[in-house]
Amino acid sequence: MSDSSSVGRATTSTASPDGLAGLLADLVSEPQLDRVRAKIARHAGATLEGAGVALLLDGPAGPVCEAPCLVAAPVQRALERWTSGESPEAAVLLTGRAAAAVLGEPGGPERSLCAAPMRYGERRLGTLVALGDSARPLGEPELRTLEAYAGQAAIALTNARMFEAQEALAKRDPLTGLLNHREFHETVAGELSRSRGSGAPVTVVLLDIDRFKAVNDTAGHGAGDRVLRAVASALSDVCRADDQAFRVGGDEFALVLPRTGLSGAGVAASRAALAVEAASPRVEISHGAAEWPDHGPTKDTLLAHANAELHAMKSLRRGWVTGPVSPLSAATCSGRQRERLAVASRLATKLAHAQDPEEVARLCVGELHHSFDYYLAVIQRLDPDGVLRVVAGAGPLAEGVSDFLARTQSITEGVNGRVARSGEAVIVPDTRLDPDYLHRDPREDPGSELSVPIHVHERVWGVLNLEQVAVNGFAVEDLLLADTAAAQAGEALHRCELVQELEHAFLTTLGVLSDALERKDAYTAMHADEVAELAVAVARRLGLVGKELRAVRHAALTHDLGKVAVRSETLLKPADLNESELAEMRQHTVIGARMLERIPFFADIAPVVRSSHERWDGGGYPDRLRAGAIPLAARIIAACDAFHAMTSNRSYRPAMSRGSAILELQACAESQFDPLVVAALLEEIDGGP
Numbered sequence: 001m002s003d004s005s006s007v008g009r010a011t012t013s014t015a016s017p018d019g020l021a022g023l024l025a026d027l028v029s030e031p032q033l034d035r036v037r038a039k040i041a042r043h044a045g046a047t048l049e050g051a052g053v054a055l056l057l058d059g060p061a062g063p064v065c066e067a068p069c070l071v072a073a074p075v076q077r078a079l080e081r082w083t084s085g086e087s088p089e090a091a092v093l094l095t096g097r098a099a100a101a102v103l104g105e106p107g108g109p110e111r112s113l114c115a116a117p118m119r120y121g122e123r124r125l126g127t128l129v130a131l132g133d134s135a136r137p138l139g140e141p142e143l144r145t146l147e148a149y150a151g152q153a154a155i156a157l158t159n160a161r162m163f164e165a166q167e168a169l170a171k172r173d174p175l176t177g178l179l180n181h182r183e184f185h186e187t188v189a190g191e192l193s194r195s196r197g198s199g200a201p202v203t204v205v206l207l208d209i210d211r212f213k214a215v216n217d218t219a220g221h222g223a224g225d226r227v228l229r230a231v232a233s234a235l236s237d238v239c240r241a242d243d244q245a246f247r248v249g250g251d252e253f254a255l256v257l258p259r260t261g262l263s264g265a266g267v268a269a270s271r272a273a274l275a276v277e278a279a280s281p282r283v284e285i286s287h288g289a290a291e292w293p294d295h296g297p298t299k300d301t302l303l304a305h306a307n308a309e310l311h312a313m314k315s316l317r318r319g320w321v322t323g324p325v326s327p328l329s330a331a332t333c334s335g336r337q338r339e340r341l342a343v344a345s346r347l348a349t350k351l352a353h354a355q356d357p358e359e360v361a362r363l364c365v366g367e368l369h370h371s372f373d374y375y376l377a378v379i380q381r382l383d384p385d386g387v388l389r390v391v392a393g394a395g396p397l398a399e400g401v402s403d404f405l406a407r408t409q410s411i412t413e414g415v416n417g418r419v420a421r422s423g424e425a426v427i428v429p430d431t432r433l434d435p436d437y438l439h440r441d442p443r444e445d446p447g448s449e450l451s452v453p454i455h456v457h458e459r460v461w462g463v464l465n466l467e468q469v470a471v472n473g474f475a476v477e478d479l480l481l482a483d484t485a486a487a488q489a490g491e492a493l494h495r496c497e498l499v500q501e502l503e504h505a506f507l508t509t510l511g512v513l514s515d516a517l518e519r520k521d522a523y524t525a526m527h528a529d530e531v532a533e534l535a536v537a538v539a540r541r542l543g544l545v546g547k548e549l550r551a552v553r554h555a556a557l558t559h560d561l562g563k564v565a566v567r568s569e570t571l572l573k574p575a576d577l578n579e580s581e582l583a584e585m586r587q588h589t590v591i592g593a594r595m596l597e598r599i600p601f602f603a604d605i606a607p608v609v610r611s612s613h614e615r616w617d618g619g620g621y622p623d624r625l626r627a628g629a630i631p632l633a634a635r636i637i638a639a640c641d642a643f644h645a646m647t648s649n650r651s652y653r654p655a656m657s658r659g660s661a662i663l664e665l666q667a668c669a670e671s672q673f674d675p676l677v678v679a680a681l682l683e684e685i686d687g688g689p
Contacts, residue, residue, distance in 0.1 A: 176232035562592030
């Protein structure tokens with residue numbers, strides 16, 4: 001064999017654009033890094049007809065051959081030395097003596113070697129190497145195939161590393177090293193499950209640093225960080241082997257104490273508080289504890305009780321009220337506490353499935369108003385421009401003002417502005433006497449007001465505001481209720497943000513798949529975006545919100561994804577398809593659904609994608625579903641898909657006029673399309689109310 005490139009064998013069908021797109025779809029559907037590495041090696045070997053494949057990933061100590069590696073150990077070490085010293089910056093083909101020199105096999109068997117760097121943007125991830133022999137020599141076709149596959153492998157590796165990094169970062173607070181908010185909730189749930197089986201008690205202690213904001217304001221954030229680390233150290237010191245300490249918010253901490261009753265937890269909390277106050281005399285620790293099963297059967301009721309105890313201690317230490325508050329009798333306090341815990345339990349159940357801020361706010365104010373008949377319950381969001389904007393409201397005031405949701409106020413004014421600036425709750429017993437109260441209209445102004453901040457992670461997200469017509473309408477018990485509700489809303493909002501981050505990551509993956517489809521058929525990629533926009537508008541007209549609305553959007557964006565597996569000559573054929581081509585085309589919904597089933601975030605929309613070409617009368621494909629058996633989202637997408645297709649130029653026919661397409665929709669209602677969906681679609685097309 002000479003030193004020049006040998007004549008390579010013909011690339012396999014797997015190396016075609018269609019095949020590579022399918023491999024990419026398989027790669028990016030796998031979030032686990034170890035499995036991605038295994039798939040890269042396996043797919044590359046299959047793509048190049050069984051060539052030896054080595055995946056070398058760059059690391060702190062240099063390139064390392066990652067398992068599984070389809071070459072012998074001595075060759076692995078040789079490739080690691082070569083890529084460490086002369087890592088190729090571009091795809092390279094070596095044969096003969098050049099390949100033997102790299103592999104350390106002078107006089108050995110004839111070899112050929114293809115190497116392609118794996119890059120994502122400006123970042124180099126490693127090198128993908130394929131080895132051939134005299135029976136299976138590698139040439140320029142294999143080099144180009146390996147280069148294309150290395151680019152796809154880099155995308156898959158980056159996605160998997162991102163997920164792995166997120167999982168690692170998701171467990172611990174970087175400042176204190178303690179377990180974080182999410183781990184706290186998972187740990188409490190796990191300990192309760194074990195306690196239900198063993199009958200042993202478990203106690204949760206919530207702790208909060210009093211006057212922490214003053215430390216940051218007067219001594220700087222560096223001093224504040226030192227206080228937080230001192231708290232973390234003190235909590236770690238009081239923990240026994242089975243106890244765990246957490247930082248659950250900015251200045252909020254927690255202990256989970258298995259097989260420990262309330263008295264033992266109180267001793268641990270007091271020791272931690274004394275240790276913190278000894279280390280940082282400028283601060284104090286308030287704490288509250290709850291024991292399972294005495295203080296509630298579920299995680300939410302247990303935490304609600306601990307939170308109420310925490311704020312009861314805080315209320316004894318500092319003034320949260322701008323005027324005198326009418327005392328409540330012991331019986332009333334006891335009744336309010338039971339009612340508060342019941343509200344907290346119901347609200348936790350409702351918020352568990354909320355997936356966007358508007359839904360969280362709507363559920364929160366709705367539950368509070370339903371339970372206590374407030375004159376107003378409202379949540380305002382603090383936006384980056386320093387303006388508080390209404391997200392949701394309930395009660396006579398919200399229902400009686402037509403532009404209520406459009407109301408705004410600056411963070412520099414009003415009671416709610418004061419709460420948003422300070423991050424501290426306040427009760428206004430008489431709004432006429434509070435200098436910050438924003439008087440609107442004597443006919444609608446409340447007599448008293450309660451406002452608490454909503455914290456998400458370490459920032460003030462917004463404000464929960466409650467109003468009563470009468471003066472002195474709120475007591476400390478109401479403050480504890482509002483603070484509990486705000487804390488639950490904050491947790492739900494934080495979860496929404498994490499879900500949105502995850503959604504963005506998966507939509508990035510979806511974008512990669514769409515790019516692969518666009519290379520085959522630009523119309524299909526553009527078509528998906530426009531169908532999605534129209535489908536979401538129609539879904540809103542049909543009353544879909546929240547999770548259901550997002551499912552319509554995601555399914556519309558992916559309903560043609562399976563076309564990556566359809567041959568280009570079939571997909572772009574300028575004439576009618578024959579029977580075999582039609583059967584091939586109709587498989588795209590099945591293939592698309594199978595691809596989505598393998599991506600956890602999109603698994604729930606897979607049935608919608610599969611059914612997006614079913615007909616109302618049962619004459620569609622692939623399952624011949626009819627009427628209500630077809631998912632509503634699929635019925636919406638089918639009608640919007642057909643309208644967009646009719647009004648677009650295609651390779652086999654020109655676009656229909658808008659009027660002709662509308663007539664066709666009307667003619668096919670109750671046969672091809674759901675008549676209610678068609679009616680909503682026509683309203684949207686006409687721009688009706």
